[in-house]
Amino acid sequence: MFFIKEIQSLFMPEVKIRPQELFDAERFFEIISHTNLEFMEFPIKTLEEERDFLQLNEAKRRANFEHNYSILYYGKLVGACGIRIDQHRPWIGEIGYFIDRDYQGRGIATEAVKQLEKIGFEKLDLQRIVILIDTRNRASERVAQKCGYQKECVMRKIHRVGEDYYDCFLYAKTR
Template sequence: MPKVKIRPQELFDSKCFFDIITRTNLEFIEFPIKTLEEERYFLGLNEAKRKANFEYNFSVLYYGRLVGACGIKIDQHRPWIGEIGYFIDRDYQRIGTATEAVKQLEKIGFEQLDLHRIIILMDTRNLASERVAQKCGYKKRRYNGKSPPHRGRLLRLFPLCENQVMKKIVQGERKIRYVQKDARGENQTGWNQLKPA
């Protein structure tokens, strides 16, 4: 397994990120950044985003070398849900770098940010990202047999819940949603009341 670490992004990462963005074919990610100055400006916003509990962005390091980025965006209407995103330099793809970065992000999300659910949204054509999600235990979820539209593209939703169970607060009462398989192998779901701590 590659030696992968993630750390909060710093301003001095801007040149490396800009190089990765301009030389790697990231066809499934929309980047509004066109210049190095715009990249510096974007990285300068990270502290404010963290303080507002909006977004937590990290640099992905492979044996100490910056090879990509990843982050968690917090759902502002449901702050117990986070969305993971990532990109990796073309020279460091297909060696488990993104998979390990996602696993480290999950740990941060569940243990430090107190998330109860993490999702990955992606373009349906992005098969490499789909493999990363599946390796990390995410499952495809469809809406009425279709993926939800997003900016003119179809996306797949891969939810991962803490211990594969979604915790939710319902009308001031803590309840837990469970999913279990019945004798025929079909999922059965329901809600159980949690006992007060």
């Protein structure tokens, strides 16, 4: 068994997640400025807004509202992920993530979701984790499937990008 894990680790990308820090702001702003985030509503328009967002992370974590992480690929910050806790059903969390366009397609999001899921189930004591995926976003759908999430339904016009509303697949996994 140990040998199999050693072989697998040779082919797995080195991905780690860690709590976001204020010093991540410039890199995050760089990523969101040059990555096509067509499937996301992204309110950050300036570096200062990114810093303001990051400064709220500790309060969000303490309130068990949102737990945000930086995604590192071989030590380089390449994206972000997080779990937002349903405030009416605190045993349910929703995962979200984005990856720098220059690093997409390398299995980074899949590995980050697996690590985030472990935090959700083991540390945050969640019973259910969901991922809402714009129906046009096939790459994110593959991430959910690779991580063992099950498609439960299509949610009509639940997702807003700009002034337009889109359908999403609801993928979920329970503990």
